[in-house]
Amino acid sequence: MRIGILGTGNMADALGAHWVRAGHEVTVGGRDGEKAARLAARIGAAGHGGLRAAVRAADAVLLALPHEAGEAVVAGLPGELAGKVLVDCSNPVGAGFRLLTEGGPAAAGRLAAAAPDACVVKAFNLCHEDVWRMTPPVFDGQPLAVPLCGDDERALDVVRELVRDAGCAPVTAGGLDRAGLLEATAALVIGLWVGEGADARAMLPPLAYASGPA
Numbered sequence: 001m002r003i004g005i006l007g008t009g010n011m012a013d014a015l016g017a018h019w020v021r022a023g024h025e026v027t028v029g030g031r032d033g034e035k036a037a038r039l040a041a042r043i044g045a046a047g048h049g050g051l052r053a054a055v056r057a058a059d060a061v062l063l064a065l066p067h068e069a070g071e072a073v074v075a076g077l078p079g080e081l082a083g084k085v086l087v088d089c090s091n092p093v094g095a096g097f098r099l100l101t102e103g104g105p106a107a108a109g110r111l112a113a114a115a116p117d118a119c120v121v122k123a124f125n126l127c128h129e130d131v132w133r134m135t136p137p138v139f140d141g142q143p144l145a146v147p148l149c150g151d152d153e154r155a156l157d158v159v160r161e162l163v164r165d166a167g168c169a170p171v172t173a174g175g176l177d178r179a180g181l182l183e184a185t186a187a188l189v190i191g192l193w194v195g196e197g198a199d200a201r202a203m204l205p206p207l208a209y210a211s212g213p214a
Helices: 010-021 033-043 051-056 067-075 107-114 153-165 176-196
Strands: 002-006 025-029 047-049 060-063 085-088 119-122 145-150 169-172
Touching: 002 010, 002 051, 010 025, 010 033, 010 060, 010 153, 025 033, 025 051, 033 047, 047 051, 060 067, 060 153, 067 107, 085 107, 085 153, 107 119, 107 176, 119 153, 119 176, 145 153, 145 176, 153 169
Parallel strands: 002 025, 002 060, 025 047, 060 085, 085 119, 145 169
Antiparallel strands: 119 145
């Protein structure tokens, strides 16, 4: 698969490295050409360039930019993104672990509105980049589950493949209208992990107990 990565930060590095190892043709696109070149060399990407060039060469695109930059970048690439899978891993979380989109459209929904001909899928937003650097992310013998939200089944199949290539297990979490729940979950658990030092996983019982005593 040809994958374009928009961004040169930690998420671009961590996820891009998995996909290069899996044999995908990855192109790193950045607003800073030198940073794009350095990241491409570090992960062994097939190429690098500007944002537009990375999208043009891709079948699927990872948007790995800060939340506040993503919508404007996507709006500037409408023709290039048409018909392509756009994976949104951003988290609209601000000071005090506040959800920045509260009361309005989800970040993923805003991207879909900015690029209406792209197939947006929300994924990879619940973990710190160091988790994604694990090869693979497995805890207590169980691969990390990665929830996905999207409306296009073809696009979901593409992202499921990318999740598996990172050593994780894809979980369908509903349509793009549920992406805001994933973003709100990120705001909640980041606040618990970082702000309170609490183990967010301890909030939920094992699956066998999810609907009552076993």
